Amino acid sequence: MSKYILRLDDASDYMDIEKWQRMENLLNKYNIKPLVGIIPENQDPALVGVYERDPLFWDKVNRWKEKGWELAPHGCNHKYITEDGGINPVNKRSEFAGVPLEEQCSKIRTGMKIFREHGIEPRIFFAPSHTFDKNTLEALKRESDIRIISDTVANDVYYQDGFYFIPQKSGKVRKLPFRVCTFCYHPNMMKNGDFEYLEAFLKDKYSNFVPVQDIEMEKKSMSALDKVLRAIYFAKRR
Template identity: 60%
Template sequence: MRLDDASEYMDVEKWQRMENLLDKYGIKPIVGVIPNNQDPDMVGVYTKDERFWNKAQQWQEKGWSIALHGYTHVFETKEGGINPVNSRSEFAGVPLERQKEKIRLGVAKLKEHGLAPQIFFAPAHTFDENTLAALKQNSDICVISDTIATDVYYKNGFYFIPQQSGKVRKLPFKTVTFCYHPNMMQENDFAELELFMSECGSRFTHFSDDLLKRREVNAADEIVKWVYFFRRKEK
């Protein structure tokens, strides 16, 4: 389970509801924290949560995995990079030095508040080779939560934990990441999620070093990726 867009500007009630639900079923997610949120879709909508950083520390203490989710969450290009789920990005198409600055400042901000990011995923899922270079040069992060595959794989010094679905569903893959944005969830989303958890909660796992494997991408991964992006293009 992966949660996107945690920051000082978020829907506090929905995030608390999600936290309660995850705790009920003993599920520990990857949670993406925006270090310096400047996205007007959040900053201009939600009241600043003065307790956010304390909450994030509590998430970490109870075993949630902290991820660096970009830096400002403001899109600077219309590029999709190496994971073109969307045609907008804070990272893809941005010069390397600018990306290095974003990573450096983002990691520093999280560490300033006692958080140790182990994972990276970009806003809108979009990043490029320069993003990976920036992570190598300006952080200790070597795990990416994104891309389409049947299982965790290793490539160019990074472990990729695939993220294949924006809602819970049964999929025929060894490792599946469901990506939720609590800020945007509606009543039916919570109901659907709890039903799935009540039936399949024991099958969830949390991020750990045991999940990481130096597996190479194979033909099955390439087929799943092709089908995913073909269907997305058709929509």
């Protein structure tokens, strides 16, 4: 049976509070424990310029933590400063890919400091727009104990360059045959129909969804199938 992970991106003190609450209520209903990407120091004008600041945001984050939700740094400030796709070129824009190592170290260090100030020691990282490079991995090694990345295309979790990679394949739930599938949602951008579609899927497939901590981590390399899937995926994107 495929194992599904629900990932929620762009949580921060600038977000659509009503939509995030609707998502939380829905996941509570089906006992789904998601992976949540938190922007530690949000400077993205598409978010900061749209939503009012929520002074109680980190109280909410700690409530999620108590529920067993997995909390991860989603970059540092969510500002795109290059047009580099890095080693996972899902998009041609990045906060990290193509950025010098010391600057990336500073970003990771800043994000980790904010998490720790709120009593959270994250285990997982994923970059805005899915784009990062070798320097990002080195920065994580230098500035944190994080050794798990939620991103890249594969059939199953694999181990490379000192990190476990949990594959992320789709921006909406769907029945997929792969061993591990992460579905990435952005609650700020969801419409009513998106919530309804998600609930219909959860109602039927809730037993497939597992928290990240239940995913088996083995030091196994990317398989031949993983490499084929990756090649096909990026060929189609091109």
